[in-house]
Amino acid sequence: MLRRTLLIGAAAAALMGLTGIAAPARAETYEMVMTNEIATTHWTAQAMEHFAGQLKERSGGRIVPKIYHAGTLLKDKEAVAALGTGAVHMVWPVSVQLESLAPQYGVINLPFMITDEVMLKPGASDEIAALMTKYVEDIGIEVLGLMRTADLMFLAKDKEIDTPKDLSGMKIRLTGGRVLQDTMRRFGANPVTMPATEMAAALMQGAIDGIYTSAGGWEMVGTTAKVASYVPGMSLLTYSVLVDKNWLADLPDDLRQVVKETTKEMLSRQWQEAIDSDKLVLDKMLAAGGRLSTVDDASREQFQELSKKASSTFSDRYAEVTQQMEAIKAKYSAN
Numbered sequence: 641m642l643r644r645t646l647l648i649g650a651a652a653a654a655l656m657g658l659t660g661i662a663a664p665a666r667a668e669t670y671e672m673v674m675t676n677e678i679a680t681t682h683w684t685a686q687a688m689e690h691f692a693g694q695l696k697e698r699s700g701g702r703i704v705p706k707i708y709h710a711g712t713l714l715k716d717k718e719a720v721a722a723l724g725t726g727a728v729h730m731v732w733p734v735s736v737q738l739e740s741l742a743p744q745y746g747v748i749n750l751p752f753m754i755t756d757e758v759m760l761k762p763g764a765s766d767e768i769a770a771l772m773t774k775y776v777e778d779i780g781i782e783v784l785g786l787m788r789t790a791d792l793m794f795l796a797k798d799k800e801i802d803t804p805k806d807l808s809g810m811k812i813r814l815t816g817g818r819v820l821q822d823t824m825r826r827f828g829a830n831p832v833t834m835p836a837t838e839m840a841a842a843l844m845q846g847a848i849d850g851i852y853t854s855a856g857g858w859e860m861v862g863t864t865a866k867v868a869s870y871v872p873g874m875s876l877l878t879y880s881v882l883v884d885k886n887w888l889a890d891l892p893d894d895l896r897q898v899v900k901e902t903t904k905e906m907l908s909r910q911w912q913e914a915i916d917s918d919k920l921v922l923d924k925m926l927a928a929g930g931r932l933s934t935v936d937d938a939s940r941e942q943f944q945e946l947s948k949k950a951s952s953t954f955s956d957r958y959a960e961v962t963q964q965m966e967a968i969k970a971k972y973s974a975n
Contacts, residue, residue, distance in 0.1 A: 669704045670891060674730045675719040677711040683917070684732065684787075684879070685709050691906055698898045723884045724780020732787060732879045736817035742775040744961040746954055748786070749819045751947035753965065754876045759788065759911050761972040766904070771964055772880070782885040784900065785907040788914035790854030792875040793868045793932075795861060797843065799850070800933045801869035804828065804942050810849040813839055815877060819954060824852070826950035827943075840864055855921040858930065868925070869933045871943045881907070 674692060678684055692705035708714070714722060716733040720741065723731065738745035748754060748768075758764050765785045772783040794801045794812070801807060808828035814820050821831040832848055840861045842848045851857065851865065854877065858868055881903060888896060926932060935943070955962040 669702050670895065672703055672705045672729045673708070673713075673727065674705055675708045675711075675713050675716070675728055676732060677714075677716045677719075678709070680709045687787075687906070687910065688732065691902065694902050694906075695898060698902060699895055703895060703898065720781070720882060723882060724886060726884070726887070729884045729887045730882065732881050734789065734815070735786065735878045735880045736815065736820070738772075738776065738880060739817060739819075741779060744775045744958045745772060746817070746819045747958065747961050747965045748772065748878060748880075749817050749875075750951045750954065750962075751819075751823050751874050752944055753969065754786070754878060755873050755969070755973075756788075756791075756876070756911070756915060758969055758972045759786070759876075762908070764968065764972040765907055765911075767968050767971075768965070769881075771961070771968065775961070776882075777885055780885050782883050782888060784881040784883055784903045787879040787881060787907060788911045789877040789879055790856060790914065790918055791870075792852055792854055792877055793858070793870040795843075795851040795853060795858055795865035796849065796867050796869070797864065798866050800867050801850075801871075802933070802935055803939045804946050807850075811847070813842065813848045813851045813853070815853070819951065820852075820875065822953065823947055823950040826946045836860060855918045855925070858925050859921050863925070863929050866929070867931050867933060868922075869935065871935050871940055873940075874943060874947065 672692075672695065674688060676685055676688060680686075688707055688709075692707055695703045695705055713719070714728065716731055717737055717740075719728045719731040720733055720737060722728040735745065735748045739749070769783045769785045773781070776783065792815075794807075796810075799806070804827045807824070810829045811832050812824055812829045813832045813834055814824065815833075824831040829850075834842060834848075836853075836857065839848075839851050839853070839857065843851060843861065844864050851861065852875070853861075858865060883899070888899060891899065922932060
């Protein structure tokens, strides 16, 4: 149920009736509760603020966004569960969180599946969003698109990861997600999950041997991790832009279009902006004394072959979504 606020008070309406003046059509406002669990200084929080401002402006004030940052209302996992209840209308969680609600969503997180090449093509994000919506709409969620978080890489104190064999026996901290954990085990590594705030201390103390994270994660850890090793295209971490399906459907047509078009415009800019941001952070870390190693083509093929074997359990179990995702990828890779 949409929470609506009449812009014209009852007293004003009564006065118009007394004076014989016909009351104009009553405009209504529609509250839009948006949540995130990250600090207000994070780029995602700032992007949400900008997005909310655009919605308010383009709707002529009829959409009234209300943002709760830093988990002050709900953590992302709780907010996703609240979509469909009327308590939350939009949230941008890390895509791996959707696997627990709809295991088919794991296709987003398969190694070498999501690529910059494909996601920068007009129309690709829309088709992927429509495909993912099929698996979460029965719980009241519509997927409006994916946001690029970061390209992941291996960090270590002083060891380069040139081939999958270099990971054998290493304790590697991951962002989470069953697919990624299975992949690391296929490489011979031991996956470890822990909060990002604990990564630097754990690496320094030897509790972990390496970290699979973003350029931003490297900046957080600092040059305690002297070497970053990159396997091109192996893992692109994403956020999913989720909206309460019934809330969106119940909006007037013009406001529904405002939400959809504003989201589409944001996503079309954000992907390239995230690529540029990654490069700036990497340049900063290299200037601070870090070293970046990119695996050669032969080693990348080794990573890719082992990743396919790790992904086969998922692909066999969820063949339909895997095939549909591969078809979308092939379509936009060919353009």
